[in-house]
Amino acid sequence: MSGFMRGNVALMGKIAVLAMITAVLSLLTQHAFVQKEYAIGSFILFAILALNFTYLTKFSIPLKFFAPGILFFIAFVIAPIIFTLSMSTYHYQTGNILGKDESTAQVLALGAEPDGAGTTFDINIGETPSGEYAILVSDIANNKFFISTKDKRTEVPTSGLTLNADGVATAAPGFALISAEKLSANDAYSKVRYYFDGKYYIAIEGLNVGAVFQQSLSYDAASKSIKNVVTGAIYKDNGRGNWAKVGAPDEMLTPGWRAPVWFENYTKLLSDPQVRTPLIKVFIWTVIFAGMSVLTTFALGLLLALALNRKIRGRRIYRSILILPYAMPSVMSILIWAGMFDTEFGAINNILHTHIAWFSDANYARGAVLLVNLWLGFPYFYLICSGSLQAIPAELQEAAAIDGANPRQIFRKITLPLLLQILSPLLIASFAFNFNNFNLIYLLTGGGPRETLDGQIAGATDILISYTYQIAFGNNVQDFGLASAISVLIFVLVASISMYGLKKSKVMETFG
Amino acid sequence: MNNWVRENLWRHILAIAICLFSLFPLYLVVLSSLSTGGSLHLTSFVPTEISFNNFKYLFSSPKIPYLHWVQNSLVIASTVAISSVVIGAASAFAFSRLKFKGKRFGIRLLLLVQMFPAILALSAVYVIMERVYKFAPSIGLGSQAGLILVYLGGSMGVNIWLLKGFVDSIPAELDEAAKIDGASAVQTYWLIFIPLATPVLAVVCLLSFIGTFNEFILARLFLVEMNGRTVAVGLQQFIGGQYSQNWGPFAAGSILASIPIVIIFLSLQKYIVNGLTAGSVKG
Known part of the structure; x- marks a missing residue:
């Protein structure tokens, strides 16, 4: 086997695969450069060079192992993050999507x-x-x-x-x-x-x-302006991605282009009440939602784990049933719940003999979201707590019992604090997960109910991430710049929460 | 007897109550998949008549290319699962067992970046793939190949991190012994490490399969064509806005699509719970 690995066949195979990948990627690079996608083209070119260098020289053995992984990581994780960062400094929204040359060409064609x-x-x-x-x-x-x-x-x-x-x-x-x-x-x-x-x-x-x-419109390269030869109006680059009329800056030619505005999107988050007020509202609900979700799922999971922490009859059956919600594909479960909450035809109104429009009222909708998330999430904590309860040495509880503590005291003073200590990183991870629980909100309520009348797109159950999605891909103005700025903000928040959790779990200490 | 009641009765009551809570939606879906009506309406807890019309409809209606959707989901999820484990395992091996410059920095970067929820970079991924579409439509926005690439790349950070955790738990003595006997890193990898790690890799592969199968939003943005959708996107679009009409077939479709996932999950329960405590959360 090792002879084979070192043999000529293996070498030929390696070179053939490498040559094939190089050929395909080269073709892609060429197409990219033809279409003037220089950044993407250069990256693919870099990938070709890196792969060939790695596998044709003996420069570094570890590199041979992680080169493909790292290239994918850079292309689809690092690059989008950097791109998000850069988009967040641009005026980049519906009407300002194109590059400057392209948009000017269109302006002239329409002129x-x-x-x-x-x-x-x-x-x-x-x-x-x-x-x-x-x-x-x-x-x-x-x-x-x-x-x-x-x-x-x-x-x-x-x-x-x-x-x-x-x-x-x-x-x-x-x-x-x-x-x-x-x-x-x-x-x-x-x-x-x-x-x-x-x-x-x-x-x-x-x-x-x-x-x-x-x-009517003609571009004058010398003064870098556009002139309307019929009316005599002059349009200049307003620095924010549009040709604006001199003397009347609100009269702009469309379409505009994406233009760098540096920190404007970030300052807008803080100072523009149109952006800030809904953002704060959404943020508060996000924290409440994530906090309540962790609390309820943990409480129910723990209660069940305590109840089934001794060998009672039917424990295995209970266990199998209890983890079913967790085993189901969550997308399906959420859609099923959405159907159950339907006003006319849903089972919930049916059983309660009510006629509540669950997703039209802010508070009902929030309650429904929490209930569904409880259903989805409690088995996770049930499994975790069952495992952890067994990990707590029985001597501690026995010693307390000998000292005369009753079961409730033992639980409150010994079991629970120990459990919280063991599980705190998981509780924090769960908080971070729910902080970004996009699927649940999007599929269950769509973030609604929304008061679309006043042009606000923040819904009552929107969490930051679904709100961001609305901003970037909603039906109104699609504002990639603002959405990216909020994304960066969320990342900073979630990363701090998670880093704190990881420090607690001492993962970081392993690596110094 | 009295003692038994005091000790155990509440346990059974609680367990049964929560079991009912767990089963209720699932029971309802089974019920409506077998009913003739088209909603998640509860007429009675016991079905009055059982019909397989919804299942038949699923496979014969020209309006829902259900089999296409299932096929797409299977192809996409298994391609992503297998490729990400093949690529990720090699990286994880390097990060876990080999010594090189910048290793600590690499691990920290992985750890930090995997906290950036993929969905936050959604607009960036969208714009990038839109540009890729301009010069290579077959791997750009709207293509399954493009979606696979995005999944594969996007999961790389998390997967390497997860796999590294598993690799760390495999005793290092064997490959150290191999090294002393003069085996190269590549030989150690193929001859010692891979046979040892196969069960673990299979578990990660299945987890990745479930995760991809469950992914909704990227698939929704990427796959616009009716026949090209995944099960999750297809079924969601199918019931969107018209709950009353399409619930029967939806119920049937979601049951069929869920069964394999539930089976995989239950059979891997032990490993998944271990994985959970290692800090990963199933989507």
């Missing part, structure tokens, strides 16, 4: 206005013999006819034309009509600016109507 008179012509859409899109324009008022393509206009003498009853030209030499079906399959023709004269062009307004437009 066209009809000529003063609003001239329109009857047209027919077709192509030239060379296959270029063309329109046959009938300027009936002036009795002029011409064929326009992207960059030229050819007058057609009336003699060669076929006119219909309205006097509109329908056929001309050097012009072939395209059928309506073909046009509806591909709308590229409608984006062409057909030549009219140097200043104006004809834009297609409908299958038989063309209107005279002129490019």
